[in-house]
Amino acid sequence: xxxxxxxxxxxxxxxxxxxxxxxxxxxxxxxxxxxxxxxxxxxxxxxxxxxxxxxxxxxxxxxxxxxxxxxxxxxxxxxxxxxxxxxxxxxxxxxxxxxxxxxxxxxxxxxxxxxxx
Amino acid sequence: xxxxxxxxxxxxxxxxxxxxxxxxxxxxxxxxxxxxxxxxxxxxxxxxxxxxxxxxxxxxxxxxxxxxxxxxxxxxxxxxxxxxxxxxxxxxxxxxxxxxxxxxxxxxxxxxxxxxxx
Numbered sequence: 114x115x116x117x118x119x120x121x122x123x124x125x126x127x128x129x130x131x132x133x134x135x136x137x138x139x140x141x142x143x144x145x146x147x148x149x150x151x152x153x154x155x156x157x158x159x160x161x162x163x164x165x166x167x168x169x170x171x172x173x174x175x176x177x178x179x180x181x182x183x184x185x186x187x188x189x190x191x192x193x194x195x196x197x198x199x200x201x202x203x204x205x206x207x208x209x210x211x212x213x214x215x216x217x218x219x220x221x222x223x224x225x226x227x228x229x230x
Numbered sequence: 231x232x233x234x235x236x237x238x239x240x241x242x243x244x245x246x247x248x249x250x251x252x253x254x255x256x257x258x259x260x261x262x263x264x265x266x267x268x269x270x271x272x273x274x275x276x277x278x279x280x281x282x283x284x285x286x287x288x289x290x291x292x293x294x295x296x297x298x299x300x301x302x303x304x305x306x307x308x309x310x311x312x313x314x315x316x317x318x319x320x321x322x323x324x325x326x327x328x329x330x331x332x333x334x335x336x337x338x339x340x341x342x343x344x345x346x347x348x
Contacts, residue, residue, distance in 0.1 A: 147336070150337075153345075155340075155341075156321065156338045156339065156340045156341050157321070157338045158338075159335055159336075159337070162335060175309050204273055206275065208336070219265075219325075219335075219336050220277075221267075221274075221275040221277075223273075224272045224273045224274060224275075226273065
């Protein structure tokens with residue numbers, strides 16, 4: 114299957130600083146990528162849909178000014194957590210889809226565990 | 231709206247026992263996809279299966295099998311002869327079609343934490 118690479122896998126930052134997470138599709142072009150957040154012992158919750166060359170679409174309750182998404186190319190989307198606070202500590206996972214006429218499948222990155230201290 | 235329910239929050243079984251993880255979904259779409267993912271303690275999602283809504287044939291892959299019942303909106307997952315390495319959180323998921331020109335986003339169920347005891 115297709116490969117999606119996410120970097121970094123773990124990051125610790127100080128409260129008030131910003132953190133950037135990268136999501137790359139390594140062997141396919143992804144016009145759409147998705148960003149999920151997972152708190153401990155909870156499910157994955159979709160934060161936003163990232164579209165190449167246009168603004169991201171955010172799910173209800175997700176602050177677009179706090180979670181900046183940039184999808185500048187067909188293989189890279191970035192999520193920047195601005196002015197991070199301890200409550201932003203979570204596991205962030207991206208996914209990218211390829212469109213096949215008959216099928217659709219989402220490929221997930223390895224995830225980024227963010228800890229804000 | 232689309233929704234996925236996994237009623238079993240946690241399950242513990244003794245090694246070599248069979249275990250079935252339940253999944254019930256809700257959707258108004260006629261075309262959709264169902265998935266199962268495994269999430270070990272490392273956090274990475276491991277893709278297990280994708281099934282489209284037009285294919286109700288059950289599937290077996292080694293010790294894993296899936297039973298798709300469209301009439302009851304269920305997509306249950308059975309592990310036969312469970313092993314310690316099967317211990318993980320398992321998510322059932324449903325694709326949420328955005329339209330013909332958009333890619334699907336995936337709606338996850340709450341997950342079932344499976345512990346296989348030696």
